[in-house]
Amino acid sequence: MTEHDHDHDHDRTVAPMVDEITDFEVLEIALRELCIEKGIFTAEEHRLMTEFAEQIGPTPAAHLVAKAWLDPEFKKLALAEPMTASKEVGVDWLHPTGWGTPSDFTAFQILADTPTVHNVIVCALCSCYPRPILGNSPEWYRTPNYRRRLVRWPRQVLAEFGLYLPDEITVHVQDSNQKHRFMVMPMRPEGTDDWTEDQLVEILTRDCLIGVALPKAGVKTNMITDTRPAIHPGNAG
Amino acid sequence: MSAGGGGIEHLEIGALKNIVERGQVWSRMAAKWGVENPVPPWKTSLDGMCDALDQAACDAEVPDFKERRDEEDLLSATVYSNLPYPENQLVSLAHSLMARGVIDEAELKQRLTRIRARLEA
Numbered sequence: 001m002t003e004h005d006h007d008h009d010h011d012r013t014v015a016p017m018v019d020e021i022t023d024f025e026v027l028e029i030a031l032r033e034l035c036i037e038k039g040i041f042t043a044e045e046h047r048l049m050t051e052f053a054e055q056i057g058p059t060p061a062a063h064l065v066a067k068a069w070l071d072p073e074f075k076k077l078a079l080a081e082p083m084t085a086s087k088e089v090g091v092d093w094l095h096p097t098g099w100g101t102p103s104d105f106t107a108f109q110i111l112a113d114t115p116t117v118h119n120v121i122v123c124a125l126c127s128c129y130p131r132p133i134l135g136n137s138p139e140w141y142r143t144p145n146y147r148r149r150l151v152r153w154p155r156q157v158l159a160e161f162g163l164y165l166p167d168e169i170t171v172h173v174q175d176s177n178q179k180h181r182f183m184v185m186p187m188r189p190e191g192t193d194d195w196t197e198d199q200l201v202e203i204l205t206r207d208c209l210i211g212v213a214l215p216k217a218g219v220k221t222n223m224i225t226d227t228r229p230a231i232h233p234g235n236a237g
Numbered sequence: 238m239s240a241g242g243g244g245i246e247h248l249e250i251g252a253l254k255n256i257v258e259r260g261q262v263w264s265r266m267a268a269k270w271g272v273e274n275p276v277p278p279w280k281t282s283l284d285g286m287c288d289a290l291d292q293a294a295c296d297a298e299v300p301d302f303k304e305r306r307d308e309e310d311l312l313s314a315t316v317y318s319n320l321p322y323p324e325n326q327l328v329s330l331a332h333s334l335m336a337r338g339v340i341d342e343a344e345l346k347q348r349l350t351r352i353r354a355r356l357e358a
Contacts, residue, residue, distance in 0.1 A: 022263075030345060031334065035286070035289075035290065035339075136284065144310055
C-alpha cells in the first residue's frame, strides 16, 4: 500500500494545530536545555515529572468519594488512612520518584463535610494542592486573590463561585502547606439513591473536592469562574 | 539586563521584554489557528520543569518551591501583569533564573535563536 492509498479524508480527521513556532514554546525549550546542561536536573528527571503532570487528574479523587458514599467501611478507611484508601483508586503518593514529587509527598488528609460543617481548601502561602489524587490545580486556585481572600472572607469568596451557605453551617477553611495536603469529601446529595459508583463520579467534580461547590444530581461540570481583582469588603461601595 | 534597585521586579531583561511585546500568547495563537486546547502544548513540560527544579533546589542559586512561587506571584502581578497564565508562569520562571544568575541573559538570547532555527529547519 502506498502512503496515501487509503480512503479516509485527512482534512476531516486531523485536528487543527498551531502551525508556527511561538516565542513561548522556544523559551520553554531554552530554559529546559540550559538547566539540563548546567546539571540542575537531567532530561530523564524532567521527562518523568512531565509524564506525571500529564497523567494526573481529578478522577481518582471522585472515585474515592463515591466509594466512600457507597461503603461505610471504605469511608472509615478513607478518613483514617487516606493514603491506603488512595491506593484503592490507583493513586500511590510515593510516585513518581519513590518519595512523591518534590512538592507533593506529604501527609494527606480527607476532610468530611457534615450537616453543620462545610470544608474548603486553600494554600495561603503558595499553591499546595493534592495533585497526585486531584490533578493540577485550576488557575484561580493559584491566584493571590483566592488565597488571600478565602481565609479572610470565606463566605463572600464561596458566593463568587455560586455557593451560598446558610449561617448555621460553619465554614472550615483548611490551609494546605508543604507538609500537609487535603481534599474535601462532600456529603452525598439528595436524588442519588441507587446510583452506581460511576454515576456518582460524574457529579463529583473537581470543584466539589476543593469545596467551592457542592455535588448535585444533574450537574457534571465545574463552574467556569473568571479570576478577578481582590476586593476588600471594607472598601466596597 | 539592568537593575533599577529594589526587588527582582525592577530588573529589566531585554530578551523577555521582546517576547512579551511580540505577544504570541496561547489564546491569540489558538484563535488564529482554530485550535480549542485551553492550554499550550508546552504547559506540561513547564510543569515537569518546575517539579524537576524543586527537586534540585538544594543548589544555592536555584530557587526552592516557595521562593519560586513567591517570585512568580510578584512578577505576574507587576512586570508581567499583561501576560495570561501560563505564559506569566513561564516568563516569571525565566526572570527568576536570570535574576539569580542561574542563567545568563546572553546565553539565553543565543539559545533562543538556535532553538528557533532548529524548530524552523
